[in-house]
Amino acid sequence: MTILVVGATGATGRLLVEQLLSRGKSVKAVVRSPEKLPQAVRNSENLTVIQAAILDLSDAEMVELVRGCTAVASCLGHNLNFKGIYGQPRLLVTDAARRLCQAIKANEPAEPVRYVLMNTTGNRNRDIPEQHSFSEKAVTGLLRLLLPPQRDNEKAADYLRREIGQNDRSIEWVAVRPDSLIDENAVSRYEIHPSPIRSAIFDPGKTSRINVAHFMAELVTGDELWQQWQGQMPVLYNQEAE
Template identity: 40%
Template structure:
């Protein structure tokens, strides 16, 4: 069985990723803001580290965490409050991603990063085209909404800076609007958004469970990983829209 490090483990999607990995028999280390947050899951075998990668652990400690893991699942998101959106850390995802990738850089074994992102982030490197109205809207969001800019820059960091690194493999998962419940595997994964259906204004929807399930499958490696590594797949549920 594999060993996984989950960041953002107390968030709505991160909790489900921890649960899914343990269901599959993997060892999990979860970085949490408060150890009590996962108590209701009854996951006694999950190792919990209280704090955040940016503020609570040195570079050396992060290197130790990463060295013990086959894959790192990053399910971070900004708290949806005025301070959570507009106050530091304004680049929570990007700066955490950089610290994790740097910790992997000198390793002898390839490591996997699975990043939860958003289908509102366009992969320009593949020539992905969004409708004009969507490009204008996401451009406005980039300059006015720090969490969106954070997601954009995190994805671009993986694509342009990490690239196809010798020691760091990655996948940037882009779900549609996230919904609670709907704990089934009725989802599809595609390489890019269908521009005819829109993006931010479109019907694309995904359940948090489905995102967690797909991220866990990516982290395990195998064919799923080979199909999607170094890519930015879009995950959505046809039953929920789109």
């Protein structure tokens, strides 16, 4: 089992790589700066590092990149600075999802490849009736206009929902939606819901990055959880202390 991780040096991506390696899985990691990976990770014999910006790869290189992979996990995101938010590429997550999925299809895999997208609870799942107040819709619409990363997250999930859909022969997918991300040192108890149970705008919950990484690793390596959530957009919250 080989899993491709893109966005592998991000705050969540590096944790996902560690989770997968700890399970004894072979990992390909696409990174622009390998030195951002922890030394212990870089030294793992199960890790193959591809130094590149994902969208700079040619179509042929992309096809070769995903060949033999049983899963692709995208932890891509935009840096939270002016250049990262308003600079190019504005559709990093969407364009990467589209090109990676096209590359998977070009390989004609014998079994569907799992594509796990790290998304956000600020994005609705339009495949099911999720209830949002007028105020939430208004704020989300404003964010969509003002913040390119919001549009990017929405378009990436929409690509999986609409273009890949539920019956693709080559690709199955899950879009993971954490709420407000925080840093914790260890995996803790967390809850998984089909839809948000609180307002991402006015009453956000908390989700630790290491819990997101753990859930994504469980999805790409296990069958029971995958069968439960494939084709859906589960929402993660840290379990609150009673």
